[in-house]
């Protein structure tokens with residue numbers, strides 16, 4: 001099992017400030033997202049999507065709409081030879097105080113209960129916001145921030161409690177880092193350089 005965990009909005013699909021992707025007609029893949037996913041898929045990674053979708057519990061869209069988006073997204077990706085192992089959503093809002101809303105680690109724990117534990121320190125979480133980086137860090141993974149969504153610049157991360165290990169433009173660049181890292185794994189000594197400072 002070689003999982004890689006990805007946020008959805010702002011990483012795979014467009015980030016819509018102050019709004020949600022409520023229906024498939026509003027859903028758009030980010031440029032370079034499909035090629036990034038193809039690289040990861042082609043390199044044998046098990047792609048897992050981990051996404052907060054509080055719009056459901058807020059009544060902005062239904063769970064049915066969310067599932068419709070997911071089915072169509074997965075079908076589209078399949079046409080590009082991309083298999084997604086699993087999609088996890090937290091549909092709760094903060095006040096619900098669930099254990100799955102990012103930055104809480106419930107969705108990763110769910111994954112572990114379903115697929116077993118994995119080499120967390122060698123695995124990556126890719127996201128576009130501080131909560132993704134916090135979750136990935138808390139779960140013991142390496143983190144990559146993509147600047148294709150909510151976060152627009154590396155400077156924004158300076159005040160974050162959890163800082164990303166890597167900052168890149170998009171999922172395609174994140175895929176390159178992940179694949180290069182996995183190739184280097186067998187060489188023993190790990191290069192911890194983040195390239196951030």
Ligand SMILES: [Mg+2]
Nearest residue numbers: 007009010128
């Ligand atoms: Mg996001």
Ligand SMILES: [Zn+2]
Nearest residue numbers: 090092098100
């Ligand atoms: Zn939840």
